[in-house]
Amino acid sequence: xxxxxxxxxxxxxxxxxxxxxxxxxxxxxxxxxxxxxxxxxxxxxxxxxxxxxxxxxxxxxxxxxxxxxxxxxxxxxxxxxxxxxxxxxxxxxxxxxxxxxxxxxxxxxxxxxxxxxxxxxxxxxxxxxx
Amino acid sequence: xxxxxxxxxxxxxxxxxxxxxxxxxxxxxxxxxxxxxxxxxxxxxxxxxxxxxxxxxxxxxxxxxxxxxxxxxxxxxxxxxxxxxxxxxxxxxxxxxxxxxxxxxxxxxxxxxxxxxxxxxxxxxxxxxxxxxxxxxxxxxxxxxxxxxxxxxxxxxxxxxxxxxxxxxxxxxxxxxxxxxxxxxxxxxxxxxxxxxxxxxxxxxxxxxxxxxxxxxxxxxxxxxxxxxxxxxxxxxxxxxxxxxxxxxxxxxxxxxxxxxxxxxxxxxxxxxxxxxxxxxxxxxxxxxxxxxxxxxxxxxxxxxxxxxxxxxx
Ligand SMILES: Nc1ncnc2c1ncn2[C@@H]1O[C@H](COP(=O)(O)OP(=O)(O)OP(=O)(O)O)[C@@H](O)[C@H]1O
Ligand SMILES: [Mg+2]
Ligand SMILES: [Mg+2]
Numbered sequence: 001x002x003x004x005x006x007x008x009x010x011x012x013x014x015x016x017x018x019x020x021x022x023x024x025x026x027x028x029x030x031x032x033x034x035x036x037x038x039x040x041x042x043x044x045x046x047x048x049x050x051x052x053x054x055x056x057x058x059x060x061x062x063x064x065x066x067x068x069x070x071x072x073x074x075x076x077x078x079x080x081x082x083x084x085x086x087x088x089x090x091x092x093x094x095x096x097x098x099x100x101x102x103x104x105x106x107x108x109x110x111x112x113x114x115x116x117x118x119x120x121x122x123x124x125x126x127x128x129x130x
Numbered sequence: 131x132x133x134x135x136x137x138x139x140x141x142x143x144x145x146x147x148x149x150x151x152x153x154x155x156x157x158x159x160x161x162x163x164x165x166x167x168x169x170x171x172x173x174x175x176x177x178x179x180x181x182x183x184x185x186x187x188x189x190x191x192x193x194x195x196x197x198x199x200x201x202x203x204x205x206x207x208x209x210x211x212x213x214x215x216x217x218x219x220x221x222x223x224x225x226x227x228x229x230x231x232x233x234x235x236x237x238x239x240x241x242x243x244x245x246x247x248x249x250x251x252x253x254x255x256x257x258x259x260x261x262x263x264x265x266x267x268x269x270x271x272x273x274x275x276x277x278x279x280x281x282x283x284x285x286x287x288x289x290x291x292x293x294x295x296x297x298x299x300x301x302x303x304x305x306x307x308x309x310x311x312x313x314x315x316x317x318x319x320x321x322x323x324x325x326x327x328x329x330x331x332x333x334x335x336x337x338x339x340x341x342x343x344x345x346x347x348x349x350x351x352x353x354x355x356x357x358x359x360x361x362x363x364x365x366x367x368x369x370x371x372x373x374x375x376x377x378x379x380x381x382x383x384x385x386x387x388x389x390x391x392x393x394x395x396x397x398x399x400x401x402x403x404x405x406x407x408x409x410x411x412x413x414x415x416x417x418x419x420x421x422x423x424x425x426x427x428x429x430x431x432x433x434x435x436x437x438x439x440x441x442x443x444x
Contacts, residue, residue, distance in 0.1 A: 085302045085304060085305045086306075087341060091341065092274070094337060095274050095334065098330065100329070100330065100333065103301050117290070117329065120288060124286050124287075124288070
């Protein structure tokens, strides 16, 4: 698998730690952030290909974070993670340009499949913009 | 028959223009907000004109079709410009209103500590701010939908399984459906060929249809989502519900922007217009069939994957 850059933004510390480790084990360049603002801060200094974003977070919600991310980096692909499948946020997220929604708890292989598709999409868009 | 059609086309074309021109001075007087609204309205009726021209064009001569095609393109590009304008002109003030709400909340918090202020007045202020922020959210949502409707970003085409796309959307609605005792049945044809499509756009369209189906049922009912292959070139996704159905006189209006039978604040009437825009951009077609009080079925027809298509010509 190609080594692309993934940022995981979720307020559950254990979850972020585990998934970052497992993605690194699979050869990806993975980093974690525990809140929307922290994720946006990291994005200031480094580009990512795919972002995995929790919908439900205190302070700044996933949807608000998505809005900011797309303002700053329109080409990065975002996969939303949700614990309960909220239809409202589903519509909003897709309208704001999210690639997909994945339900927690998410099997790693399923997440990777979605991430690869999202990454492929980003490559197509980058090529088109050149 | 053809004459009266032409007349109505002309009427629909000039009406928005007149509206636009006549509203400009008025709008300038009122801080630009009226002008914006008028531009918006004329843009949308222009959008309707394209639909009319397009549909009528089918039965008319090739020349008319060509004319309406270039007209359609022209109008589309102005709809594009409008959307950029809306985003800028309305989003920015909305953003500022939100910030000011936060600022007022902050001030109120400080007042709470000092005992000299009337408790009840403070509570009223907080309630009022809450309502303002709810209405701002609603405006944000509508702006977002208008952008989706007008946006002419070129789809990013990937080869995917139609069934996977459908299943990923079902996951989003499943739980809420269960809460309302709505049973979602998936009848997916496992032998479908991959399709070449823009996955997130298709998800957005299917999700809109599922939400409509859920709203049509309200409680206790069934939504059946099926996929099938009709011929060598197309696959179909059908979303069928046994909800309230659509009356015959409304059936050909459901795709019209802002047509809604839902109560104020519940439906903006943009969902199906967005859906149709998406499906057409994906090279497909969306149709509806319904019997009032019995059922409604929306069918999306999409071209199969490019690879397959190409091999047909080799
Ligand atoms: N599955 C359905 N069953 C019955 N009526 C439907 C169904 N889908 C759509 N309609 C009718 O078509 C109208 C337009 O649908 P559309 O999705 O465009 O707007 P809306 O649902 O009213 O608002 P929005 O989608 O913007 O929240 C609806 O108000 C409803 O009258
Ligand atoms: Mg969370
Ligand atoms: Mg709707």
